[in-house]
Amino acid sequence: MSFCQHLLDSPSMFIAATGRATISAGSYVLAIATLIGYALGRLRRGRRVVPRVAREVVKRQILFTGVEALPFASLIALLTGAVVALQASLLSGTTGNGELLGRLLVTVLVQGLGPLIVGFIVIGRSGAAIAAELASMRVHRELDSLEAMGVDPFDYLVVPRMAGVVMALVGLSTAFIAMSLLAGWIILQAVSSVPQPLGEYVAMITVHLTAIDVVVLLAKTVVPGLLIAAIACHEGLAAATSATDVPRAATRSVVRSLSAVFVWHAIVTILVFLR
Amino acid sequence: MTVLAFQSVSWAPPGREQPVFTGLDLEVAAGELVIVTSGLGGGKSSALRLAVGLEQPNSGLVTVCGSPPASVRDRIGYVGSEGALLSNLSLYDNLVLPLRWLRDPPAVEVARKAREVLDAFALDELPAVAPAYAPTNLRRLVALARAMILDPALLLLDDPTAEFDRDSADELWRHLAGLARHRGIAVLAAATDAPDLAHLRVVALSGTSVPATRRFAPGQRHSERLPVQRGTPHPDLIARTYP
Numbered sequence A: 001m002s003f004c005q006h007l008l009d010s011p012s013m014f015i016a017a018t019g020r021a022t023i024s025a026g027s028y029v030l031a032i033a034t035l036i037g038y039a040l041g042r043l044r045r046g047r048r049v050v051p052r053v054a055r056e057v058v059k060r061q062i063l064f065t066g067v068e069a070l071p072f073a074s075l076i077a078l079l080t081g082a083v084v085a086l087q088a089s090l091l092s093g094t095t096g097n098g099e100l101l102g103r104l105l106v107t108v109l110v111q112g113l114g115p116l117i118v119g120f121i122v123i124g125r126s127g128a129a130i131a132a133e134l135a136s137m138r139v140h141r142e143l144d145s146l147e148a149m150g151v152d153p154f155d156y157l158v159v160p161r162m163a164g165v166v167m168a169l170v171g172l173s174t175a176f177i178a179m180s181l182l183a184g185w186i187i188l189q190a191v192s193s194v195p196q197p198l199g200e201y202v203a204m205i206t207v208h209l210t211a212i213d214v215v216v217l218l219a220k221t222v223v224p225g226l227l228i229a230a231i232a233c234h235e236g237l238a239a240a241t242s243a244t245d246v247p248r249a250a251t252r253s254v255v256r257s258l259s260a261v262f263v264w265h266a267i268v269t270i271l272v273f274l275r
Numbered sequence B: 001m002t003v004l005a006f007q008s009v010s011w012a013p014p015g016r017e018q019p020v021f022t023g024l025d026l027e028v029a030a031g032e033l034v035i036v037t038s039g040l041g042g043g044k045s046s047a048l049r050l051a052v053g054l055e056q057p058n059s060g061l062v063t064v065c066g067s068p069p070a071s072v073r074d075r076i077g078y079v080g081s082e083g084a085l086l087s088n089l090s091l092y093d094n095l096v097l098p099l100r101w102l103r104d105p106p107a108v109e110v111a112r113k114a115r116e117v118l119d120a121f122a123l124d125e126l127p128a129v130a131p132a133y134a135p136t137n138l139r140r141l142v143a144l145a146r147a148m149i150l151d152p153a154l155l156l157l158d159d160p161t162a163e164f165d166r167d168s169a170d171e172l173w174r175h176l177a178g179l180a181r182h183r184g185i186a187v188l189a190a191a192t193d194a195p196d197l198a199h200l201r202v203v204a205l206s207g208t209s210v211p212a213t214r215r216f217a218p219g220q221r222h223s224e225r226l227p228v229q230r231g232t233p234h235p236d237l238i239a240r241t242y243p
Helices: A003-009 A011-043 A052-067 A070-092 A098-139 A142-148 A153-191 A198-208 A211-237 A245-274 B044-052 B069-075 B091-102 B107-120 B136-148 B166-183 B235-241
Strands: B002-011 B021-029 B033-037 B059-064 B076-079 B154-158 B186-191 B201-204 B212-215
Touching: A011 A153, A011 A211, A052 A098, A052 A153, A052 B091, A070 A098, A070 A153, A098 A142, A098 A153, A098 A198, A098 A211, A098 A245, A142 A153, A142 B076, A153 A198, A153 A211, A211 A245, B002 B044, B002 B186, B021 B033, B021 B044, B021 B186, B033 B044, B033 B166, B044 B059, B044 B069, B044 B076, B044 B154, B044 B186, B059 B069, B069 B076, B076 B136, B091 B107, B091 B136, B107 B136, B136 B154, B154 B166, B166 B186
Parallel strands: B033 B186, B033 B201, B076 B154, B154 B186
Antiparallel strands: B002 B021, B002 B059, B201 B212
Protein backbone atom coordinates (compact mmCIF):
# COMPACT_ATOMS: atom_id res chain seq x y z
CA MET A 1 0.00 0.00 0.00
CA SER A 2 1.46 3.33 -1.03
CA PHE A 3 2.03 6.14 1.44
CA CYS A 4 -0.67 8.30 -0.24
CA GLN A 5 -3.12 5.40 -0.15
CA HIS A 6 -2.34 4.95 3.51
CA LEU A 7 -3.05 8.62 4.13
CA LEU A 8 -6.35 8.41 2.24
CA ASP A 9 -7.33 5.36 4.23
CA SER A 10 -6.57 6.98 7.54
CA PRO A 11 -7.38 10.68 7.23
CA SER A 12 -7.53 11.07 10.99
CA MET A 13 -3.83 10.15 11.24
CA PHE A 14 -2.98 12.67 8.55
CA ILE A 15 -4.96 15.40 10.32
CA ALA A 16 -3.35 14.52 13.65
CA ALA A 17 0.15 14.63 12.15
CA THR A 18 -0.60 17.98 10.49
CA GLY A 19 -1.94 19.32 13.77
CA ARG A 20 1.14 18.21 15.69
CA ALA A 21 3.45 19.78 13.12
CA THR A 22 1.46 23.03 13.22
CA ILE A 23 1.56 23.19 17.02
CA SER A 24 5.30 22.43 16.99
CA ALA A 25 5.97 25.15 14.41
CA GLY A 26 3.78 27.60 16.32
CA SER A 27 5.62 26.89 19.57
CA TYR A 28 8.95 27.43 17.85
CA VAL A 29 7.83 30.74 16.33
CA LEU A 30 6.60 31.83 19.76
CA ALA A 31 9.94 30.86 21.36
CA ILE A 32 11.91 32.85 18.78
CA ALA A 33 9.57 35.84 19.08
CA THR A 34 9.93 35.75 22.86
CA LEU A 35 13.71 35.57 22.58
CA ILE A 36 13.78 38.57 20.20
CA GLY A 37 11.38 40.54 22.41
CA TYR A 38 13.42 39.83 25.53
CA ALA A 39 16.68 40.79 23.78
CA LEU A 40 15.18 44.06 22.52
CA GLY A 41 13.99 44.75 26.07
CA ARG A 42 17.52 44.26 27.37
CA LEU A 43 18.91 46.56 24.65
CA ARG A 44 16.58 49.33 25.82
CA ARG A 45 18.56 49.59 29.05
CA GLY A 46 20.77 51.93 27.10
CA ARG A 47 24.43 52.51 26.50
CA ARG A 48 25.37 53.59 30.01
CA VAL A 49 24.43 50.35 31.75
CA VAL A 50 25.88 48.03 29.08
CA PRO A 51 29.48 47.16 30.05
CA ARG A 52 32.18 48.02 27.54
CA VAL A 53 33.03 44.36 27.23
CA ALA A 54 29.55 43.74 25.73
CA ARG A 55 30.13 46.48 23.17
CA GLU A 56 33.36 44.71 22.20
CA VAL A 57 31.32 41.57 21.49
CA VAL A 58 29.06 43.64 19.18
CA LYS A 59 32.11 45.01 17.35
CA ARG A 60 33.59 41.52 16.92
CA GLN A 61 30.27 40.25 15.57
CA ILE A 62 30.07 43.11 13.04
CA LEU A 63 33.67 42.39 12.01
CA PHE A 64 32.98 38.68 11.50
CA THR A 65 29.50 38.92 9.97
CA GLY A 66 29.94 42.12 7.95
CA VAL A 67 33.54 43.06 7.23
CA GLU A 68 35.03 39.58 6.83
CA ALA A 69 32.13 38.53 4.59
CA LEU A 70 32.67 41.50 2.27
CA PRO A 71 35.07 39.83 -0.23
CA PHE A 72 32.75 36.86 -0.82
CA ALA A 73 29.65 39.07 -0.84
CA SER A 74 31.37 41.38 -3.37
CA LEU A 75 32.04 38.50 -5.75
CA ILE A 76 28.44 37.33 -5.56
CA ALA A 77 27.23 40.94 -5.91
CA LEU A 78 29.25 41.54 -9.09
CA LEU A 79 28.02 38.31 -10.68
CA THR A 80 24.41 38.89 -9.62
CA GLY A 81 24.43 42.50 -10.84
CA ALA A 82 25.87 41.48 -14.18
CA VAL A 83 23.33 38.70 -14.72
CA VAL A 84 20.35 40.81 -13.65
CA ALA A 85 21.47 43.76 -15.82
CA LEU A 86 21.84 41.45 -18.83
CA GLN A 87 18.38 39.98 -18.31
CA ALA A 88 16.90 43.43 -17.74
CA SER A 89 18.52 44.79 -20.88
CA LEU A 90 17.02 41.92 -22.89
CA LEU A 91 13.57 42.78 -21.57
CA SER A 92 13.94 46.53 -22.05
CA GLY A 93 15.91 46.46 -25.34
CA THR A 94 19.62 47.17 -25.64
CA THR A 95 19.05 50.60 -27.14
CA GLY A 96 17.78 51.66 -23.80
CA ASN A 97 14.30 51.78 -22.40
CA GLY A 98 15.60 53.55 -19.30
CA GLU A 99 12.24 53.57 -17.58
CA LEU A 100 11.84 49.78 -17.57
CA LEU A 101 15.54 49.06 -17.07
CA GLY A 102 15.82 51.30 -13.99
CA ARG A 103 12.63 49.94 -12.45
CA LEU A 104 13.72 46.35 -13.05
CA LEU A 105 17.16 46.88 -11.52
CA VAL A 106 15.80 48.61 -8.44
CA THR A 107 13.00 46.11 -7.90
CA VAL A 108 15.10 43.00 -8.43
CA LEU A 109 18.34 44.08 -6.74
CA VAL A 110 17.15 46.44 -3.98
CA GLN A 111 13.87 44.82 -3.00
CA GLY A 112 14.47 41.22 -4.00
CA LEU A 113 17.78 39.53 -4.59
CA GLY A 114 20.11 41.87 -2.66
CA PRO A 115 18.80 41.34 0.88
CA LEU A 116 17.83 37.73 0.14
CA ILE A 117 21.30 36.68 -1.07
CA VAL A 118 23.02 38.56 1.76
CA GLY A 119 20.66 36.80 4.16
CA PHE A 120 21.81 33.45 2.75
CA ILE A 121 25.47 34.44 3.10
CA VAL A 122 24.97 35.50 6.72
CA ILE A 123 23.02 32.33 7.52
CA GLY A 124 25.76 30.15 6.03
CA ARG A 125 28.67 32.00 7.61
CA SER A 126 27.48 33.55 10.84
CA GLY A 127 24.27 31.75 11.79
CA ALA A 128 25.94 28.36 11.62
CA ALA A 129 29.04 29.70 13.41
CA ILE A 130 27.04 31.26 16.25
CA ALA A 131 24.99 28.10 16.78
CA ALA A 132 28.10 25.91 16.77
CA GLU A 133 29.99 28.29 19.05
CA LEU A 134 27.23 28.47 21.66
CA ALA A 135 26.58 24.72 21.49
CA SER A 136 30.30 24.09 21.98
CA MET A 137 30.34 26.46 24.96
CA ARG A 138 27.47 24.50 26.42
CA VAL A 139 29.25 21.19 25.88
CA HIS A 140 32.38 22.52 27.64
CA ARG A 141 30.34 24.02 30.53
CA GLU A 142 31.44 27.54 29.64
CA LEU A 143 27.88 28.79 30.13
CA ASP A 144 27.93 27.48 33.70
CA SER A 145 31.24 29.21 34.18
CA LEU A 146 29.77 32.52 32.96
CA GLU A 147 26.75 32.20 35.20
CA ALA A 148 28.90 31.30 38.20
CA MET A 149 30.99 34.44 37.60
CA GLY A 150 27.84 36.57 37.73
CA VAL A 151 27.93 37.21 33.96
CA ASP A 152 24.44 36.76 32.51
CA PRO A 153 24.94 34.44 29.51
CA PHE A 154 21.96 36.03 27.73
CA ASP A 155 23.31 39.57 28.11
CA TYR A 156 26.86 38.57 27.24
CA LEU A 157 26.26 36.07 24.45
CA VAL A 158 22.84 36.63 22.89
CA VAL A 159 22.09 40.36 22.98
CA PRO A 160 25.42 41.57 21.51
CA ARG A 161 25.29 38.91 18.79
CA MET A 162 21.79 39.94 17.77
CA ALA A 163 22.77 43.61 17.64
CA GLY A 164 25.93 42.80 15.69
CA VAL A 165 24.22 40.56 13.13
CA VAL A 166 21.46 43.13 12.46
CA MET A 167 23.93 45.97 11.93
CA ALA A 168 26.20 43.80 9.78
CA LEU A 169 23.28 42.55 7.66
CA VAL A 170 22.03 46.09 6.96
CA GLY A 171 25.54 47.28 6.06
CA LEU A 172 26.42 44.23 3.98
CA SER A 173 23.12 44.42 2.06
CA THR A 174 23.71 48.09 1.24
CA ALA A 175 27.23 47.31 0.01
CA PHE A 176 25.94 44.30 -1.95
CA ILE A 177 23.28 46.39 -3.71
CA ALA A 178 25.73 49.18 -4.53
CA MET A 179 28.25 46.72 -6.00
CA SER A 180 25.64 44.77 -7.96
CA LEU A 181 24.29 47.99 -9.48
CA LEU A 182 27.83 49.02 -10.39
CA ALA A 183 28.41 45.62 -12.02
CA GLY A 184 25.15 46.14 -13.90
CA TRP A 185 26.43 49.43 -15.33
CA ILE A 186 29.72 47.82 -16.39
CA ILE A 187 28.01 44.93 -18.19
CA LEU A 188 25.55 47.31 -19.87
CA GLN A 189 28.51 49.28 -21.25
CA ALA A 190 29.80 46.09 -22.78
CA VAL A 191 26.57 45.02 -24.48
CA SER A 192 24.91 48.36 -25.26
CA SER A 193 25.35 50.03 -28.63
CA VAL A 194 24.92 53.42 -26.93
CA PRO A 195 27.27 53.77 -23.94
CA GLN A 196 25.67 55.40 -20.93
CA PRO A 197 27.79 57.66 -18.65
CA LEU A 198 27.92 56.56 -15.02
CA GLY A 199 26.22 59.78 -13.89
CA GLU A 200 23.21 59.12 -16.11
CA TYR A 201 23.03 55.53 -14.91
CA VAL A 202 23.08 56.62 -11.25
CA ALA A 203 20.40 59.22 -11.99
CA MET A 204 18.26 56.53 -13.68
CA ILE A 205 18.54 54.32 -10.62
CA THR A 206 17.88 57.06 -8.06
CA VAL A 207 14.82 58.27 -9.98
CA HIS A 208 13.25 54.85 -9.49
CA LEU A 209 14.41 54.46 -5.91
CA THR A 210 11.45 55.41 -3.73
CA ALA A 211 10.85 55.55 0.00
CA ILE A 212 8.99 52.26 -0.30
CA ASP A 213 12.16 50.61 -1.63
CA VAL A 214 14.10 51.85 1.39
CA VAL A 215 11.41 50.67 3.81
CA VAL A 216 11.27 47.26 2.12
CA LEU A 217 15.08 47.02 2.20
CA LEU A 218 15.10 47.79 5.93
CA ALA A 219 12.27 45.32 6.55
CA LYS A 220 14.15 42.65 4.63
CA THR A 221 17.41 43.19 6.51
CA VAL A 222 16.57 44.21 10.09
CA VAL A 223 13.97 41.50 10.73
CA PRO A 224 15.96 38.69 9.03
CA GLY A 225 19.01 39.81 11.01
CA LEU A 226 17.03 39.40 14.23
CA LEU A 227 15.62 36.07 13.04
CA ILE A 228 18.99 34.63 11.97
CA ALA A 229 20.72 35.62 15.22
CA ALA A 230 17.82 34.56 17.43
CA ILE A 231 17.48 31.15 15.76
CA ALA A 232 21.24 30.57 15.88
CA CYS A 233 21.42 31.52 19.57
CA HIS A 234 18.33 29.46 20.39
CA GLU A 235 19.69 26.36 18.66
CA GLY A 236 23.12 26.80 20.21
CA LEU A 237 21.86 27.31 23.74
CA ALA A 238 19.28 24.52 23.42
CA ALA A 239 21.90 21.96 22.38
CA ALA A 240 22.47 19.00 24.65
CA THR A 241 25.83 18.46 26.32
CA SER A 242 27.35 16.00 23.87
CA ALA A 243 29.94 16.98 21.25
CA THR A 244 27.75 15.43 18.54
CA ASP A 245 25.10 18.06 19.28
CA VAL A 246 27.35 20.86 18.03
CA PRO A 247 27.04 20.09 14.29
CA ARG A 248 23.35 19.27 14.80
CA ALA A 249 22.77 22.73 16.28
CA ALA A 250 24.56 24.35 13.33
CA THR A 251 22.52 22.37 10.80
CA ARG A 252 19.22 23.12 12.52
CA SER A 253 20.13 26.78 12.69
CA VAL A 254 20.82 26.97 8.94
CA VAL A 255 17.68 25.08 7.90
CA ARG A 256 15.34 26.97 10.23
CA SER A 257 16.88 30.36 9.42
CA LEU A 258 16.50 29.71 5.69
CA SER A 259 12.84 28.84 6.21
CA ALA A 260 12.24 31.90 8.40
CA VAL A 261 13.97 34.31 6.00
CA PHE A 262 12.12 32.91 2.98
CA VAL A 263 8.77 33.19 4.75
CA TRP A 264 9.52 36.75 5.89
CA HIS A 265 10.59 37.84 2.39
CA ALA A 266 7.41 36.34 0.97
CA ILE A 267 5.26 38.15 3.54
CA VAL A 268 6.91 41.54 2.86
CA THR A 269 6.68 41.06 -0.91
CA ILE A 270 2.99 40.17 -0.69
CA LEU A 271 2.33 43.20 1.53
CA VAL A 272 4.09 45.47 -0.99
CA PHE A 273 2.06 43.92 -3.81
CA LEU A 274 -1.22 44.45 -1.93
CA ARG A 275 -0.33 48.04 -1.03
CA MET B 1 32.88 33.74 60.70
CA THR B 2 30.87 31.26 58.66
CA VAL B 3 30.91 32.09 54.96
CA LEU B 4 29.32 28.99 53.42
CA ALA B 5 26.63 26.93 55.13
CA PHE B 6 24.81 23.77 54.03
CA GLN B 7 21.88 22.98 56.31
CA SER B 8 20.34 19.50 55.92
CA VAL B 9 20.80 19.65 52.17
CA SER B 10 19.56 16.85 49.93
CA TRP B 11 20.13 16.81 46.23
CA ALA B 12 19.22 14.56 43.33
CA PRO B 13 19.97 15.28 39.65
CA PRO B 14 16.94 16.35 37.58
CA GLY B 15 14.92 13.33 36.55
CA ARG B 16 16.31 11.06 39.27
CA GLU B 17 14.47 10.16 42.43
CA GLN B 18 17.37 8.70 44.38
CA PRO B 19 19.35 11.55 45.95
CA VAL B 20 23.10 11.71 45.55
CA PHE B 21 23.35 12.88 49.16
CA THR B 22 20.93 13.69 51.94
CA GLY B 23 21.18 15.63 55.18
CA LEU B 24 24.41 17.37 54.29
CA ASP B 25 25.43 19.79 57.05
CA LEU B 26 28.61 21.71 56.40
CA GLU B 27 30.02 25.06 57.36
CA VAL B 28 33.14 26.69 55.94
CA ALA B 29 34.57 29.63 57.82
CA ALA B 30 36.69 32.52 56.55
CA GLY B 31 40.35 31.51 56.23
CA GLU B 32 39.54 27.80 56.16
CA LEU B 33 40.28 25.25 53.42
CA VAL B 34 37.83 22.35 53.38
CA ILE B 35 38.11 19.47 50.95
CA VAL B 36 35.10 17.41 50.00
CA THR B 37 35.85 13.97 48.62
CA SER B 38 33.72 11.24 47.11
CA GLY B 39 33.87 8.50 44.55
CA LEU B 40 32.66 8.84 40.97
CA GLY B 41 29.15 10.30 41.04
CA GLY B 42 29.35 10.77 44.80
CA GLY B 43 28.27 14.40 44.59
CA LYS B 44 31.43 16.42 45.35
CA SER B 45 31.13 18.52 42.18
CA SER B 46 27.38 18.85 42.75
CA ALA B 47 28.02 20.19 46.25
CA LEU B 48 30.13 22.93 44.69
CA ARG B 49 27.48 23.67 42.07
CA LEU B 50 24.92 23.98 44.88
CA ALA B 51 27.26 26.36 46.70
CA VAL B 52 27.44 28.67 43.68
CA GLY B 53 23.73 28.41 42.88
CA LEU B 54 24.07 26.50 39.60
CA GLU B 55 21.92 23.75 41.15
CA GLN B 56 19.11 24.04 43.66
CA PRO B 57 18.78 21.65 46.62
CA ASN B 58 15.76 19.35 46.78
CA SER B 59 15.54 20.16 50.45
CA GLY B 60 17.57 22.10 52.97
CA LEU B 61 19.28 25.44 52.66
CA VAL B 62 22.54 26.69 51.15
CA THR B 63 23.74 30.18 52.06
CA VAL B 64 26.82 32.23 51.27
CA CYS B 65 27.42 35.10 53.68
CA GLY B 66 23.86 34.54 54.88
CA SER B 67 22.30 34.99 51.42
CA PRO B 68 21.26 32.65 48.60
CA PRO B 69 24.37 31.95 46.46
CA ALA B 70 22.86 33.28 43.22
CA SER B 71 22.41 36.73 44.77
CA VAL B 72 26.06 37.08 45.88
CA ARG B 73 27.94 35.70 42.90
CA ASP B 74 30.32 38.66 42.94
CA ARG B 75 31.55 37.31 46.30
CA ILE B 76 32.13 33.77 44.99
CA GLY B 77 35.02 32.55 42.88
CA TYR B 78 34.18 29.28 41.13
CA VAL B 79 36.44 27.04 39.09
CA GLY B 80 34.63 24.09 37.51
CA SER B 81 36.13 20.71 36.80
CA GLU B 82 37.51 21.75 33.41
CA GLY B 83 38.39 25.30 34.40
CA ALA B 84 35.93 26.39 31.70
CA LEU B 85 37.78 29.36 30.33
CA LEU B 86 35.85 30.86 27.43
CA SER B 87 37.27 29.40 24.23
CA ASN B 88 36.68 32.54 22.16
CA LEU B 89 38.66 34.89 24.42
CA SER B 90 42.39 35.16 25.03
CA LEU B 91 43.79 34.03 28.38
CA TYR B 92 44.05 37.66 29.55
CA ASP B 93 40.52 38.55 28.43
CA ASN B 94 39.29 35.47 30.29
CA LEU B 95 41.14 36.58 33.38
CA VAL B 96 39.60 40.05 33.52
CA LEU B 97 36.10 39.24 32.19
CA PRO B 98 34.26 39.10 35.56
CA LEU B 99 35.93 42.33 36.69
CA ARG B 100 35.09 44.15 33.46
CA TRP B 101 31.54 42.81 33.34
CA LEU B 102 30.52 43.41 36.94
CA ARG B 103 32.54 46.53 37.82
CA ASP B 104 33.81 47.91 34.49
CA PRO B 105 36.71 49.91 35.97
CA PRO B 106 39.20 51.93 33.86
CA ALA B 107 41.78 49.94 31.89
CA VAL B 108 44.60 50.93 34.28
CA GLU B 109 42.72 49.49 37.23
CA VAL B 110 41.93 46.32 35.25
CA ALA B 111 45.61 45.86 34.43
CA ARG B 112 46.64 46.47 38.07
CA LYS B 113 44.16 43.95 39.39
CA ALA B 114 45.15 41.41 36.73
CA ARG B 115 48.81 41.78 37.74
CA GLU B 116 47.88 41.30 41.39
CA VAL B 117 46.08 38.00 40.86
CA LEU B 118 48.73 36.75 38.42
CA ASP B 119 51.36 37.46 41.06
CA ALA B 120 49.30 35.49 43.58
CA PHE B 121 49.86 32.40 41.41
CA ALA B 122 53.42 33.33 40.34
CA LEU B 123 52.37 33.82 36.73
CA ASP B 124 54.28 36.09 34.32
CA GLU B 125 52.75 37.81 31.32
CA LEU B 126 50.13 35.60 29.75
CA PRO B 127 50.65 34.54 26.14
CA ALA B 128 48.16 36.29 23.84
CA VAL B 129 46.47 33.07 22.79
CA ALA B 130 43.12 31.37 23.22
CA PRO B 131 42.93 28.75 25.99
CA ALA B 132 43.05 25.89 23.47
CA TYR B 133 46.64 26.87 22.59
CA ALA B 134 47.85 27.08 26.19
CA PRO B 135 49.14 24.20 28.35
CA THR B 136 46.48 22.62 30.54
CA ASN B 137 48.17 23.55 33.82
CA LEU B 138 48.46 27.19 32.70
CA ARG B 139 44.74 27.15 31.83
CA ARG B 140 43.99 25.83 35.30
CA LEU B 141 46.09 28.52 36.98
CA VAL B 142 44.45 31.26 34.90
CA ALA B 143 41.04 29.91 35.92
CA LEU B 144 42.14 30.03 39.56
CA ALA B 145 43.44 33.58 39.14
CA ARG B 146 40.16 34.58 37.45
CA ALA B 147 38.24 33.24 40.42
CA MET B 148 40.30 35.54 42.66
CA ILE B 149 39.94 38.73 40.64
CA LEU B 150 36.83 40.01 42.44
CA ASP B 151 38.39 39.45 45.89
CA PRO B 152 35.87 36.73 46.74
CA ALA B 153 34.78 35.75 50.23
CA LEU B 154 34.33 32.15 49.06
CA LEU B 155 36.42 30.13 46.62
CA LEU B 156 34.93 26.93 45.14
CA LEU B 157 37.41 24.68 43.35
CA ASP B 158 36.48 21.49 41.56
CA ASP B 159 39.49 19.17 41.43
CA PRO B 160 41.95 22.08 41.12
CA THR B 161 45.03 19.85 40.88
CA ALA B 162 43.72 17.51 38.19
CA GLU B 163 46.31 18.63 35.63
CA PHE B 164 49.31 18.57 38.00
CA ASP B 165 51.80 15.91 39.02
CA ARG B 166 51.93 14.84 42.67
CA ASP B 167 54.60 17.33 43.79
CA SER B 168 53.04 20.27 41.94
CA ALA B 169 49.62 19.31 43.27
CA ASP B 170 50.89 19.30 46.87
CA GLU B 171 52.54 22.65 46.25
CA LEU B 172 49.29 24.09 44.88
CA TRP B 173 47.28 22.76 47.84
CA ARG B 174 49.72 24.39 50.26
CA HIS B 175 49.50 27.62 48.26
CA LEU B 176 45.69 27.56 48.35
CA ALA B 177 45.71 26.92 52.09
CA GLY B 178 48.06 29.90 52.50
CA LEU B 179 45.83 32.12 50.35
CA ALA B 180 42.80 31.12 52.42
CA ARG B 181 44.58 31.85 55.68
CA HIS B 182 46.28 35.12 54.74
CA ARG B 183 43.40 36.65 52.82
CA GLY B 184 40.62 35.30 55.01
CA ILE B 185 38.93 33.47 52.15
CA ALA B 186 36.75 30.43 52.77
CA VAL B 187 37.83 27.69 50.33
CA LEU B 188 35.77 24.61 49.53
CA ALA B 189 37.51 22.24 47.13
CA ALA B 190 36.40 18.95 45.63
CA ALA B 191 38.99 16.25 45.11
CA THR B 192 39.09 12.52 44.57
CA ASP B 193 41.86 12.15 47.15
CA ALA B 194 42.66 14.59 49.92
CA PRO B 195 46.23 15.90 50.00
CA ASP B 196 48.71 15.63 52.88
CA LEU B 197 48.17 18.96 54.55
CA ALA B 198 48.33 20.05 58.14
CA HIS B 199 45.05 20.82 59.96
CA LEU B 200 42.99 20.01 56.94
CA ARG B 201 39.28 19.36 57.21
CA VAL B 202 38.07 16.66 54.86
CA VAL B 203 34.41 15.90 54.24
CA ALA B 204 33.78 12.52 52.69
CA LEU B 205 30.49 12.24 50.85
CA SER B 206 29.34 8.67 50.89
CA GLY B 207 26.39 8.09 48.65
CA THR B 208 23.10 8.85 50.35
CA SER B 209 24.39 8.90 53.91
CA VAL B 210 25.35 11.86 56.02
CA PRO B 211 28.99 12.74 55.30
CA ALA B 212 31.78 11.73 57.61
CA THR B 213 33.89 14.68 58.72
CA ARG B 214 37.47 14.34 59.91
CA ARG B 215 40.04 16.83 61.09
CA PHE B 216 43.58 15.55 60.81
CA ALA B 217 46.80 16.35 62.55
CA PRO B 218 49.93 16.95 60.48
CA GLY B 219 52.38 14.17 59.77
CA GLN B 220 49.88 11.35 59.38
CA ARG B 221 49.72 9.50 56.07
CA HIS B 222 46.64 10.21 54.12
CA SER B 223 45.84 6.55 53.60
CA GLU B 224 45.85 6.00 57.35
CA ARG B 225 43.53 8.80 58.18
CA LEU B 226 40.92 8.90 55.48
CA PRO B 227 38.58 5.93 55.44
CA VAL B 228 36.52 7.43 52.62
CA GLN B 229 33.30 5.65 51.85
CA ARG B 230 32.78 5.53 48.13
CA GLY B 231 29.30 6.31 46.91
CA THR B 232 27.93 3.93 44.30
CA PRO B 233 27.67 5.78 40.99
CA HIS B 234 24.36 5.67 39.21
CA PRO B 235 24.29 3.18 36.28
CA ASP B 236 23.46 6.01 33.87
CA LEU B 237 26.58 7.85 34.94
CA ILE B 238 28.72 4.76 34.40
CA ALA B 239 27.20 4.29 30.97
CA ARG B 240 27.94 7.89 30.03
CA THR B 241 31.46 7.78 31.32
CA TYR B 242 32.42 4.41 29.88
CA PRO B 243 30.37 3.91 26.75
